[in-house]
Amino acid sequence: MKIHNPYTGEGTWLRGSFHNHTTNSDGWFSLETVYKMYGSYDFLGISDHDKITEHTDNSGIETLFEAIEVSSSQTHMLVVQPDRSMMDGYTNEFTIPNYQRYVDMANENGGFAVLAHPNRFFSHYWREGDMFKMERYLGIEVYNGDGNPEYDIAFDKWDLLLSAGRKVWGFGNDDSHVYGQDKRAWNMVLAKENTRESIVEALKNGSFYVSSGYGFDSIESNEGTITVNLRSNKLLDNMYKYISFFGKDGHVLHETSGRLTQVKYECKGDEGYVRIAAYLEGGYAAFSQPLFVEA
Ligand SMILES: [Zn+2]
Ligand SMILES: [Zn+2]
Structure with missing residues (x-):
């Protein structure tokens, strides 16, 4: 018997989230305020809807990730460390080829993609068939801190993918928009050092877990x-x-x-x-x- 254990590496546990909004899309808070809300985090991604928010260098957070939430009217996908050229002729239209192209561009750019809140049935969610049609995404949000347990928890879809032999990791993100949504869910990453490269390497190896407070x-x-x-x-x-x-x-x-x-x-x-x-x-x-x- 062989057990593939993603937690065998050396490193320190770093805390962070990849999915958070600012006034650049539908968040209530400016980038500067969001930095303050997450001042205790080791790394942070900002992922406004359909646009890449540029970071400033006074964040007070050691490692920052550019991200974008590709937001069709049907389904949302988080792209972390996107290739900025994806904005040339950008469309959020949900077709498998369009979304797949963004996944592949991010992978090429040293980033990754995550299927966002797959169970948010009242607005934007992922149909099971579409999750299987998509390839090479790194994971899905199993715990999204935005709303309700009925809609923002997706362990069932994770088990469905895993049981079918898909190797996808589970992510936890706040998806923070408004007051009170910060620090509900995050990722603890066992990384060699606190750099974008080390964090992404650990994530790709599955060397992280989702936390809502315990560990x-x-x-x-x-x-x-x-x-x-x-x-x-x-x-x-x-x-x-x-x-x-x-x-x-x-x-x-x-x-x-x-x-x-x-x-x-x-x-x-x-x-x-x-x-x-x-x-x-x-x-x-x-x-x-x-x-x-x-x-
Ligand atoms: Zn969303
Ligand atoms: Zn969002």
């Missing part, structure tokens, strides 16, 4: 065993945790709770993949990327 210190694998070291300190160690291991088709493989600091799961070999959700009592959570299991 992992490390996720290890040895032979057929996955060992999850939950974020630990004197105060956290006294608190209750709820841990779930999910496999193919979203099946729950194992669940446990208690004043835990470490949880283990013995793979059987037929899981396809194993992903971990860890909740601290109070609702703060951390969601790992899948560890693919080869029988």
Whole structure:
């Protein structure tokens, strides 16, 4: 049995988000204010609708990403570190070739694309068939902080893609527009250094997890065993945790709770993949990327 563990690299955990709006599109706050809202982040992306907002050099945030939210009336896609030439003759029209071209241009440019809020059924969402027609995107937003749990959580679509053999990572972003939407969901990236190149490299390897407040210190694998070291300190160690291991088709493989600091799961070999959700009592959570299991 072989476990493909994306968390084996060296580095430090960096916190950041790629999907946030400013007054340059429909956000309530200027770029300058958004920088202040996220002043504690290690990296930040600004992704206005259908335009690339240029960063200024007084942000106070160490690493900045240019991004754009390609926003057709049907479906939205986040492009991080886009090739600026995509704006020549730009259209947000949703066709697979048009969206695919933006994905490929970003990949060529050292960036990546993420399918945004796939379940936002009241406005812009992704049909399952279209998610399968698209290729070479890095992931989907499994946790979007903009609105409602009914519409902005998409673990079901992630499991659908993963179970069909698609290797896509899960992202967490605020999609912040208005007051109160900041710091609801973010990505913790295990990167060699705090640079755009290191962060993108780690993301492409799946060396990150989604957080809404809780975290992992490390996720290890040895032979057929996955060992999850939950974020630990004197105060956290006294608190209750709820841990779930999910496999193919979203099946729950194992669940446990208690004043835990470490949880283990013995793979059987037929899981396809194993992903971990860890909740601290109070609702703060951390969601790992899948560890693919080869029988
Ligand atoms: Zn959107
Ligand atoms: Zn958005």
